[in-house]
Structures are given as C-alpha cells and as structure tokens.
Amino acid sequence: MSEVASEELQDCWKKEQDELAMRVNTSYNEDIAVNRISLVGGLDISFVKGTDDACITLVVLTLPDLKVVYEDSQLIKMVALYIPGYLAFREADFFHQALQRLRVKHKEFFPQVMLVDGNGVLHFKRCGSASHLGVICDIPTIGVAKNLYQMPEEGIVRNDEHKQKVSQLNNKGDQFELKTNNQDVLGMAVLSNNQATNPVYVSVGHKCNLETAVEIVLKCSVARVPEPIRQVPP
DNA sequence: GCGACAG
DNA sequence: ATCTTGTCGC
Incomplete structure (x- = not known):
C-alpha cells in the first residue's frame, strides 16, 4: 500500500506548488503554432492491478500522421499517496527522468509539446500536473483530463447545467468553456471524437494558449483520448 | 463527523 | 489507477 503523505510533506507540496504556479506561462508561443509542430509527446502511467507497481510511459508521435517514433517505458514503485490536487507530486520526477533520457538518447525526437494525462491550469492553484511538469522541464505542455476536476468554491462543478452542455456536444470539435465565477476561462470541454458521448x-x-492547446488535442485525436496519451501496447 | 476530489 | 459484456468499427 502507498504510504500516507504526512501533513509536513503536504505543506511542502503546497509551497512548491505556489512557487511553480507563479512560473506558469499561458500565453501564445509561436514555436508551437499548430502548423509548425511535427513531434508531439505524451505521458501516462498505468498501474499493475491492485499494486503500487506502475509503468511510466513516454511516447513521441509525428504530426499529422500520428506515427510512434519513440517509446520509453519504465517500471517503477509508486510510494506517494494520491491526493486530488497534488497529482504531479506522485509522478513528475519519473516523467522528468524519462524526458532526460530522451534528451540524451534521441534528441532529434524531443517533442515540441507534451500532452499530459491530467489538468494544467484547470486547478485550484492554476498548477495541475501538466503545468507542474511544464515548469520543471521548461517545455510546452497541455493538460488532458478524462474527468472534470471539480472546484465547487469557484463554480466549476458537474451539475445539471454542465451535463446539459455536455449533452449538446455532438461532433468532433464541439466544445464549451470551463469558466469560474469570476469569468476566468480555465479550460475547455472538447468532444474529441464523433462517437464519444463525454x-x-x-x-x-x-508555454501555450488554450486555443492552440485545443487545436493540438483535436489533431491528435482518433479515439476519445488523444493518441499520445493512450495506452501503448507492450 | 460526512461527502466530493485529475490519476 | 483497477474491476466489468458484448458490440461496433478503424
């Protein structure tokens, strides 16, 4: 079983998260203008059944043809407890290492942008795991979550209004903004596939803006979950 | 105390 | 994250 994160450790995490949050850049970056991107990376973690053993996978795909050109899988032992809001602290170091290996072994495949399984600024500190990773590695990242991370105190909730908007998404590319009570747009709910209901x-x-992020996710989507963060068969 | 909470 | 059936489709 995973070790319990002590309150001391959590305080440490909070401080680090605050510092990282100040360094997050959400502006337009010409380097990752969609039509210039030829390599997109993806990061995911999959657990072995009911254990703390997990496989950290980093893949790099070409755009627009979505062919895998690099893959790095590493079996690891997860020791940190999962706490909503602090997802990055479980996996960021492993992802960081995977990126370092890529930089050393196959610099030519280093992606212009990484898709991360989790949120970016759609987070109560505006620093979810995608932002966290982007800042530590100093690379453009995009957060893609399969479920809405609710922030009731800011009005981001899966209520009837939200469900209503979801039910009106019918075609690939249909989307709506995820806005706080202060009208800050933190993210976008995007239908990535015609067959998907969610x-x-x-x-x-x-190092990216929301429009670009959505465009890249759509270009990478065949199934609901974008190709770079789908499970790659061993 | 309870529930809700990306993966 | 994981458990789960059959069904449809690239």
Missing part, C-alpha cells in the same frame, strides 16, 4: 477536459499546461 468530452475531454483540455487546459493549458505551460
């Missing part, structure tokens, strides 16, 4: 929740991770 959207994915896209938010800026780092």
Whole structure:
C-alpha cells in the first residue's frame, strides 16, 4: 500500500506548488503554432492491478500522421499517496527522468509539446500536473483530463447545467468553456471524437494558449483520448 | 463527523 | 489507477 503523505510533506507540496504556479506561462508561443509542430509527446502511467507497481510511459508521435517514433517505458514503485490536487507530486520526477533520457538518447525526437494525462491550469492553484511538469522541464505542455476536476468554491462543478452542455456536444470539435465565477476561462470541454458521448477536459499546461492547446488535442485525436496519451501496447 | 476530489 | 459484456468499427 502507498504510504500516507504526512501533513509536513503536504505543506511542502503546497509551497512548491505556489512557487511553480507563479512560473506558469499561458500565453501564445509561436514555436508551437499548430502548423509548425511535427513531434508531439505524451505521458501516462498505468498501474499493475491492485499494486503500487506502475509503468511510466513516454511516447513521441509525428504530426499529422500520428506515427510512434519513440517509446520509453519504465517500471517503477509508486510510494506517494494520491491526493486530488497534488497529482504531479506522485509522478513528475519519473516523467522528468524519462524526458532526460530522451534528451540524451534521441534528441532529434524531443517533442515540441507534451500532452499530459491530467489538468494544467484547470486547478485550484492554476498548477495541475501538466503545468507542474511544464515548469520543471521548461517545455510546452497541455493538460488532458478524462474527468472534470471539480472546484465547487469557484463554480466549476458537474451539475445539471454542465451535463446539459455536455449533452449538446455532438461532433468532433464541439466544445464549451470551463469558466469560474469570476469569468476566468480555465479550460475547455472538447468532444474529441464523433462517437464519444463525454468530452475531454483540455487546459493549458505551460508555454501555450488554450486555443492552440485545443487545436493540438483535436489533431491528435482518433479515439476519445488523444493518441499520445493512450495506452501503448507492450 | 460526512461527502466530493485529475490519476 | 483497477474491476466489468458484448458490440461496433478503424
């Protein structure tokens, strides 16, 4: 079983998250203008049944043809407890290492942008795991979550109004904004596939703006979950 | 105390 | 994250 994160450790995490949050960049970055991107990376973690053993996978795909050109899988032992809001602290180091290996081994495949399984600024500190990773590695990232991370105190909730909007998404590319009570747009619910009934929740991770993020996610989507973060068969 | 909470 | 059936489709 995972170790319990002590309150001391959580305080540490909070401080680090505050510092990282100040460094998140959500502006337009010409380097990742959609038509210039040729390599997109993806990061995901899959657990072995009921254990704390997990496989961290980093893949790099070409755009627009979505072919896998690089894959790095590493079996690891997860020791940190999962606490909603602090997802990045479980996995960021492993992802960081995977990116370092890529930089050393195959620099030519280093992606212009990474898709991360989780949220970017759609987060109560505006620093979800995608942003966290983007800042530590100093690379553009996009957060893609399969479920809405609710923030009741800011009005981001899966209520009837939300469900109503979701039911009106019919075609690939249909989307609606995820707005706080202060009218801050933190992310976009995007239908990534014509067959899907549920959207994915896209938010800026780092060094990118929301429009670009959504466009890239759509270009990478065949199934509901964008190709770079889908499970790659062993 | 309870519930709700990306993966 | 994981457990789960059959069904449809690239």
